[in-house]
Amino acid sequence: LSVRDQLPAIAGVAYLNAGTNGPMPEAAGEAMRRELAESLTRPRITKAAFDGLFAVRDRTRAALARTVAAPPEQLALTSSTTQGVGLVVAGIDWSAGDEVITTTEEHQGLLSPLDVAARRRGVVVRAVPAEQLESAVGPSTRMVAVSHVLWATGRVLDLPGLAAVCREHDSMLLVDGAQSGGAIAVDAPASGADFYAFSGQKWLLGPQGSGGLWISPQRVEQVWPAVSGYLNLEGGQVGVFKTTAGRLDGGSVDTVTLAGLAAAIEWVESLPGGRAAWIERTAANAERARGRLAAVAGIELADPGPERGPLIALSVAGAGDDLPELVAGLAERGVLVRFIPNTPYLRVSIGAWTSDEDVDRLIDGLSALV
Amino acid sequence: LSVRDQLPAIAGVAYLNAGTNGPMPEAAGEAMRRELAESLTRPRITKAAFDGLFAVRDRTRAALARTVAAPPEQLALTSSTTQGVGLVVAGIDWSAGDEVITTTEEHQGLLSPLDVAARRRGVVVRAVPAEQLESAVGPSTRMVAVSHVLWATGRVLDLPGLAAVCREHDSMLLVDGAQSGGAIAVDAPASGADFYAFSGQKWLLGPQGSGGLWISPQRVEQVWPAVSGYLNLEGGQVGVFKTTAGRLDGGSVDTVTLAGLAAAIEWVESLPGGRAAWIERTAANAERARGRLAAVAGIELADPGPERGPLIALSVAGAGDDLPELVAGLAERGVLVRFIPNTPYLRVSIGAWTSDEDVDRLIDGLSALV
Numbered sequence: 028l029s030v031r032d033q034l035p036a037i038a039g040v041a042y043l044n045a046g047t048n049g050p051m052p053e054a055a056g057e058a059m060r061r062e063l064a065e066s067l068t069r070p071r072i073t074k075a076a077f078d079g080l081f082a083v084r085d086r087t088r089a090a091l092a093r094t095v096a097a098p099p100e101q102l103a104l105t106s107s108t109t110q111g112v113g114l115v116v117a118g119i120d121w122s123a124g125d126e127v128i129t130t131t132e133e134h135q136g137l138l139s140p141l142d143v144a145a146r147r148r149g150v151v152v153r154a155v156p157a158e159q160l161e162s163a164v165g166p167s168t169r170m171v172a173v174s175h176v177l178w179a180t181g182r183v184l185d186l187p188g189l190a191a192v193c194r195e196h197d198s199m200l201l202v203d204g205a206q207s208g209g210a211i212a213v214d215a216p217a218s219g220a221d222f223y224a225f226s227g228q229k230w231l232l233g234p235q236g237s238g239g240l241w242i243s244p245q246r247v248e249q250v251w252p253a254v255s256g257y258l259n260l261e262g263g264q265v266g267v268f269k270t271t272a273g274r275l276d277g278g279s280v281d282t283v284t285l286a287g288l289a290a291a292i293e294w295v296e297s298l299p300g301g302r303a304a305w306i307e308r309t310a311a312n313a314e315r316a317r318g319r320l321a322a323v324a325g326i327e328l329a330d331p332g333p334e335r336g337p338l339i340a341l342s343v344a345g346a347g348d349d350l351p352e353l354v355a356g357l358a359e360r361g362v363l364v365r366f367i368p369n370t371p372y373l374r375v376s377i378g379a380w381t382s383d384e385d386v387d388r389l390i391d392g393l394s395a396l397v
Numbered sequence: 398l399s400v401r402d403q404l405p406a407i408a409g410v411a412y413l414n415a416g417t418n419g420p421m422p423e424a425a426g427e428a429m430r431r432e433l434a435e436s437l438t439r440p441r442i443t444k445a446a447f448d449g450l451f452a453v454r455d456r457t458r459a460a461l462a463r464t465v466a467a468p469p470e471q472l473a474l475t476s477s478t479t480q481g482v483g484l485v486v487a488g489i490d491w492s493a494g495d496e497v498i499t500t501t502e503e504h505q506g507l508l509s510p511l512d513v514a515a516r517r518r519g520v521v522v523r524a525v526p527a528e529q530l531e532s533a534v535g536p537s538t539r540m541v542a543v544s545h546v547l548w549a550t551g552r553v554l555d556l557p558g559l560a561a562v563c564r565e566h567d568s569m570l571l572v573d574g575a576q577s578g579g580a581i582a583v584d585a586p587a588s589g590a591d592f593y594a595f596s597g598q599k600w601l602l603g604p605q606g607s608g609g610l611w612i613s614p615q616r617v618e619q620v621w622p623a624v625s626g627y628l629n630l631e632g633g634q635v636g637v638f639k640t641t642a643g644r645l646d647g648g649s650v651d652t653v654t655l656a657g658l659a660a661a662i663e664w665v666e667s668l669p670g671g672r673a674a675w676i677e678r679t680a681a682n683a684e685r686a687r688g689r690l691a692a693v694a695g696i697e698l699a700d701p702g703p704e705r706g707p708l709i710a711l712s713v714a715g716a717g718d719d720l721p722e723l724v725a726g727l728a729e730r731g732v733l734v735r736f737i738p739n740t741p742y743l744r745v746s747i748g749a750w751t752s753d754e755d756v757d758r759l760i761d762g763l764s765a766l767v
Binding site: 035036037038040042044047048050051053055056059060063064066067068069070071072073074076080106107109110113114117120135136138139140142143146147228234235236237251252253254255256257259260263265266277278279280281282283284287355358363365368 | 438
């Protein structure tokens with residue numbers, strides 16, 4: 028089977044929105060069906076069942092860790108990027124007046140936790156354009172909280188550069204990896220970040236309600252498990268938290284979900300060239316799509332900055348304000364993209380599976396509808 | 398098919414530990430397989446897919462709400478009792494010195510969030526024996542946080558009585574319903590509680606990683622979403638939280654999990670007499686099991702108090718200290734129970750599906766092993 032044939036959800040459509048939810052591989056479905064059959068037919072209360080539960084948690088944690096080039100003990104299991112960001116922000120002991128710098132282009136999953144910290148703890152949140160980030164960091168900055176790939180424009184931030192500035196000012200760096208984990212090459216430990224939250228259901232092609240949070244070993248004991256339970260405790264002892272990133276595990280997730288995420292990650296790794304080749308193909312497809320789209324009269328691409336990710340934001344001359352209707356019209360033609368509220372942009376997510384025909388269908392759809 | 402035949406995991410065993418994880422009905426498996434097929438084969442990025450996502454969230458919320466006799470807008474979707482308790486405790490603006498009264502018999506899922514509140518916020522946690530609860534509540538008590546059914550001994554607390562004392566002292570009442578939701582009749586609004594957290598995977602027979610949190614409408618706007626994201630926001634606006642209990646939804650949960658929980662709840666409702674009959678049968682089975690076990694020489698039952706739940710804690714004369722080995726020996730005979738650490742008790746969970754033969758197998762196993 029070709030890669031495309033192993034992604035059943037892309038059959039017949041131009042699947043251009045992995046930035047929201049990716050297409051799950053059949054291998055993930057197979058793992059989930061198997062795990063579901065176990066849950067249904069075998070008592071979930073035997074030693075074998077508990078061993079199985081911890082084994083699938085370990086396997087998923089290790090798989091997530093490989094995607095960000097980190098050891099498994101630095102990975103917390105979460106249900107989303109949002110939960111990972113939220114657990115970090117809620118777990119830090121803020122002082123009133125602590126400053127958090129972010130960009131003007133962030134998603135609710137990052138902004139809402141910061142809003143809560145501002146209102147409950149007196150944190151001062153300052154949003155600046157991405158290109159002003161480094162100069163905005165100063166002595167009162169306690170944290171820089173930004174996306175690695177900005178969700179609206181696809182711009183890729185220079186994390187090591189930002190991390191160097193953060194270190195100068197003794198500031199933490201929290202990264203929202205919703206549009207980078209599985210989409211571009213990520214080396215969380217080498218990035219200089221302190222925290223790196225990412226999603227299972229987007230570029231990693233896993234089930235919904237799954238994700239990972241990488242935590243620097245220097246920081247893990249500085250963050251409280253804000254919503255704590257048995258899974259965060261060492262040997263089940265109340266008051267004694269794990270010293271690994273499991274300290275921040277986001278709570279119970281069905282083994283069916285976990286098995287699906289692990290299998291999705293392992294499936295990409297099993298393809299020729301593994302994840303590195305997959306990411307290279309993603310980048311090459313995005314670059315080719317960018318060129319083809321830029322050549323169409325009336326289509327204007329947002330500037331992605333010097334680095335390129337797999338998100339392409341584009342505006343269409345004459346499209347007017349009703350982007351929801353344009354997106355719906357494209358969907359009727361089997362072209363699946365999204366729009367970004369309060370901007371002129373449609374957002375196109377290019378995957379390793381994206382073909383020239385997919386991009387042609389988008390171009391044809393736009394020219395028919397606008 | 399008989400009820401027993403529709404619970405595949407009980408085949409061939411005496412399934413006596415729904416207090417940890419219940420047996421899932423085939424109807425839940427069927428719903429999960431269907432939802433999984435959708436997730437796998439249909440793009441999860443179309444309007445139909447998003448409508449489906451919100452529909453399954455609504456359906457699950459409504460199903461959970463019926464189990465505690467509340468309207469759906471008073472229910473938050475969570476991944477466990479622990480998460481529900483944790484979100485409430487983390488969401489309250491504590492002042493140093495605020496007192497929380499609990500019992501000496503609580504689970505980590507309740508104690509760990511309280512421990513975090515004590516260490517981070519200066520909350521003073523005082524644990525008293527269950528029978529001293531009402532007299533322990535005083536003017537400095539800000540919250541009483543207790544299980545409805547105590548997990549170790551199965552004792553059922555008198556919530557309305559406790560709630561009346563709480564009201565006198567302007568104290569909140571947080572209930573850990575891990576061993577009550579789906580196990581005994583629960584009317585959360587009538588109980589006088591402010592918060593009632595319960596599990597999906599235990600007595601409600603749903604998948605792991607699922608649960609509900611009932612919140613009194615008087616309290617919902619007093620609790621911050623400690624780990625906040627898109628799902629907690631009204632119309633996605635940062636800073637504007639839902640005014641329903643969805644304000645405290647615990648984040649993303651796979652639609653496969655949600656569909657399984659909803660179907661498990663609906664399956665019980667579809668049986669003759671619905672949930673009321675199911676709960677009556679559970680109670681009758683527990684009472685009969687209690688009588689049969691109490692009649693065996695050498696078996697001593699813990700005092701469950703005046704009300705009776707479906708948990709039976711028992712000690713066995715001559716069993717010695719190695720309860721893990723005793724539990725393992727019983728499991729080899731297909732008798733599935735658990736022990737309670739730091740107590741002399743085996744805990745037996747009686748379900749609506751429990752037969753006299755199940756109890757006989759337990760008695761035979763104990764007499765063979767002790």
